[in-house]
Ligand code: HEM
Ligand code: SF4
């Protein structure tokens with residue numbers, strides 16, 4: 101055949117404004133799935149720094165710095181408490197926790213939607229169930245804010 | 255988007271669609287599609303009377319020096335009531351630029367030769383009313399297929415995939431007697447009804463993000479074609495198994511990620527995703543044994 105022209109993959113993501121519900125659901129599901137995997141490894145890496153706690157390893161911290169340590173002044177606490185306290189004291193960590201919840205909730209709700217799609221149930225309503233997943237995720241995330249942000253502004 | 259437009263009767267539909275002649279999922283889908291189009295409607299037909307429509311058409315021709323670099327040409331076509339996208343490009347070709355190239359034949363959504371990428375969606379030119387579209391109307395060749403010239407794309411790969419599923423009826427034992435027919439039950443005919451409507455336009459294949467990235471993926475049209483025969487009870491069990499073996503290969507049904515893009519664009523309203531999902535379950539059932 102003579103020469104022809106390949107317009108490449110530009111058609112896919114350059115056209116995001118025209119995507120329909122099912123396509124968005126797919127993108128979000130991939131994204132949240134991989135975010136959760138990413139979180140899993142971060143989680144393991146961070147907590148492994150506190151493994152010494154099992155052997156009774158301790159550190160000295162200022163009690164005022166950590167939300168989970170009682171008292172005042174230089175205090176000796178086990179390393180697990182210090183690690184967690186150090187993280188929970190940071191605004192950005194609390195914010196990321198809200199984000200993690202949002203990601204997990206969406207992934208679970210849309211995962212249930214995909215399960216229904218796999219079983220051939222309610223395929224005509226697949227777009228509505230995607231919107232429902234989004235709205236529910238939003239509601240649950242907003243409702244979680246007071247709990248997650250306690251002590252750092254709420 | 256269309257929450258306010260929801261027809262109340264959809265919510266009150268009885269559990270069993272057979273009952274009371276309630277609308278079937280198919281009818282509902284059709285209605286939703288129509289509503290979707292109505293939403294987009296930017297202009298009233300009567301507003302367009304006596305006006306011209308602005309279309310932007312993709313141009314490319316490897317054999318003409320200044321068309322080797324793809325570009326868009328603008329045409330202003332006088333509007334007529336009932337004008338379709340195909341009518342508009344035909345007018346442009348006949349009146350303004352005879353080198354404008356595209357495929358078309360039946361002009362009534364039967365032959366499947368004029369699927370274009372119109373305003374960012376795969377549509378049949380002859381089935382799409384200009385008045386339903388926002389202007390300027392961008393008319394491009396189908397994405398993910400090589401462009402041969404202007405709106406003409408290379409369909410070979412699509413046809414290869416269609417042929418890969420053996421898209422013909424296979425039954426060795428014919429009924430006794432010369433005049434006996436190979437009868438199909440009404441129920442079975444209903445089951446395959448929608449899947450028989452494919453006109454091989456390749457709109458679905460072009461809309462599929464997975465097919466774009468995996469050249470070996472059979473694609474929605476071919477899988478739907480396979481569904482049409484795999485679900486036909488007149489074929490023997492062995493042939494159905496043979497068909498499922500083709501479908502359950504690495505680049506068969508399992509590639510589908512239920513994005514529903516194909517189902518959205520199919521001009522014949524074939525519930526493609528539904529058919530693919532059903533075949534996935536058939537494939538699982540065939541291989542899953544509890545013992
Ligand atoms: C109740 C909880 C969960 C449900 C119901 C669920 C459901 C699903 C489903 C149905 C899929 C398949 C999507 C498809 O058909 O393409 C999927 C994909 C995936 N899930 Fe989950 N999931 C859950 C929890 C998790 C967790 C905790 C993680 C991570 C640690 C995770 C990571 C992933 C990843 C990476 C994918 C693949 C995304 C891709 O296709 O690339 N999921 N999930
Ligand atoms: S399934 Fe629909 S979109 Fe795909 S080729 Fe057939 S008619 Fe065209």
Ligand code: FES
Pocket residue numbers: 358359360361362363364365366367368369378379380381
């Ligand atoms: S010209 Fe035949 S389908 Fe449009």
